[in-house]
Amino acid sequence: MNPWEVASPCTQRCVTRPTGNEQAYARTRRVPAASVLRRYASLTAALGSALAAGTRIADPSVLQRHARCVLGALGIGLDATGPLRVPGTAAGTLIVANHVSWLDVIAVLAVEPVPLIAKQEVSGWPVVGPLTRRTGNRFINRDAPRELPRFVGELAAHLRDGGSVMVFPQATTWCTAPGGPFRRAMFEAALRAAAPVRPAAIDYARDGTRSTAAAYVGGDSLAASLLRVAGTDGLAVRVRPCRTLWPHGHDRRSLAAAAHAAVSDAVSAPVLAPRTGVFRTARPPEATVPPQLRAHA
Template sequence: MTASAWAAVSPCTPACVTEGPPGAGRALTLRRYAAFAATLAGAAAAGKRLGEGAELQARARSLMADLGVGLSGAEDGLAVPGTRTGTLIVANHISWLDVLALLATQPATLLAKREVGQWPVVGTLVRRAGTRFIDREGLRGLPETVRELGALLRSGESVIVFPEGTTWCSVPGGPFRRATFQAAIDADAPVRPVTVTYLRHEVPTTLPAFVGEGTFAASFRRVAGTRGLSVRITAHAPLRPAGHDRRSLAALAQAAVGQQGDGALHGCLHGALPAGTG
């Protein structure tokens, strides 16, 4: 079947992922598994309360702590203050862990590809949190998704999207798909570009990446079994949609996110793809 114009492709493979001695040891890793499972069970039991901002943020922070993953940056959150609308938060995409890190920083509605809802472990959390899902292989439902995002923004709800449409092993990643930026234009809502960077003992790493034919289980084991892993959330200056179309707004956001990158850490072909569509 021919891929649609919305379908995103990354050259990253499991060969892009750094390994190295995990350092956590079997006993600590098993304790992390148990703590993570217990927190996730509590999140599932929270029911509709998980859709509330404070509850969602607390659960995401707990899950990060359970895995021994540090979190830094954007201490004041990601939503742009002093606006009558929500904020369209756009970030690069490296790992399933991005979702937890961003929700731990700023509780918001997440827009994700439909496969995320089926991921073990994290899928339960994002479904309960009211995530909106999109079919990345087809464009039929895209206009309705954009209208729905615009309505959320107008209501004051912030929305997190990953415009690359797929995961890359590090920053800079792939081209930003433009369609979701139309929601910010329609709602006259600010756009907050955000860079997600992973560090191990303060050195950039691709270890948490979930790319190519790699499995969720393998990525999860690497994260849970590693000491000194942290994620840095860098919030860039907000972009105002006035005077922009979705093409120019997406280009500005991508430039802001990419300028914070650590480059291709393992020889991946960053920037090798054409400009995004949609």
Template sequence: MWSDCTPGCATHALPRVPATRGARRLAAFTHAMRRALTDGERMADPGRLSAHARALMAALGIRREGTADRFTVPAGGPGTLIVVNHISWLDIPALLAVEPVTLLAKREVGGWPVVGGLARRAGTYFIDRGSPRQLPHTVAELTGILASGRSVAVFPQATTWCTAGQGTFRRATFQAALDAGAPVRPVTVDYAQGGHAGTVAAFCGEDTFIASLRRILTARALTVRVTAHPALAGEGRDRRELAALAERAVLGGRVPTGPSPTGPSPTGLLPGEPGVPAPRPAPEPAARHHV
């Protein structure tokens, strides 16, 4: 799956901060990074991992907004499959700052400065996106992780986009949720500057970490909003329908209200989840999704 976004998509929506402020942010970021890396194996502790992620975001001058709730669905059974849109390398510390769940990420993420170390300490499961032969093995491994009770966050777009409303979801990871009987939690990550939509945080195409970091260090009033939508039930659905429901929730910020022809819930939401609307007499027109 390819993104139409390029480094040219990443632009400042507001005037840059003064160079002196950018320099102070860089010093604070370097300090926070060193503290995280020198923590060694202790950084795997969930509380410490979240604290380091929050410290890195604060050092960059990024204010966090949105849900303060955990992503995982409280239960004594399988873990939760957390599906998230992908915009930037910042998505990883933004998620870990809320809840240090296991991540499923492309192999290249492990080599990213700073974020790669955080991801490894979080117990990230790295996969080779360029090897289709590994896909059945990856789905089986993910099924086992979820069945063991561990929750996993995945980026089903498989690539980055400059805004939260673009791209489509690949379906393979949703099969793992179905096989494990795991709930699916759609989560939207979005960035803004001064309350206005912005793309300065985007990390797309042939962009480099250094170039991206420079933009972020000089970004004025940058905020990240992490929104956890109501969890989806997989019972009575196939991976196509489950992926479509999650995609609409994440990319559109809403869950479709049309009844499923086979599912027990008119929205696919888990019983007791907030925001479950009453059944509608007729389904909405089906959304178009790429195969």
């Protein structure tokens, strides 16, 4: 069985007519066609600027600035707490989050510009492919499960050397947070590297009410999703870090379960009042680094 063959029960119906609490998951509010066209033009300019940056896009501050420009071009606010990396450790941080949309990547980079793990197909996408290759992202071939042990070993070495990385361990998207369980494979890398794990919860709201407008699920095409996002007013993404998980005392199964539980708890918090632009709300939960995992001069 291929460990990356994961199916989500979410369909386009989750986006157009959310189920469950209709008050919690509001339908989208459309914006005028002229505004959508302006957002498309702004997005084109933002992506063009990112491509023009060339290899400089690999610089974290440059990457973060361009990611924020993309969100701004689409009229999306960012409610974020950062940084996501755990300071003071010898190893890097394995940052893990639930997966709702292609926008998740942009939101994370706008908060913490670190390399991400993506499926191999992304490297060949127009515009996005060149950008992801230049920013040091790592690509996994889901059709070659035998390569997974080697990939995990390389990821562990990256973490051990002090590099941080972001992964979406659900391996597919869900219409709302927290979504399905976290797959265990990438947590093995944190165990081998004695690296801290930072769970992060990602969810979307429109005018302060949770929304599925940004969800990229089922048979949705990227073009249709982009049109829906650009045509939704008052949309914001929230990135909320959870308390650090330390690898000692865990195996990969329990570490993955603890990370998912932390994300589930975080998304149960109330959605903040709507705001515009990019802003920070607070520092993430403090982490006391175990002595054996501290960085030494």
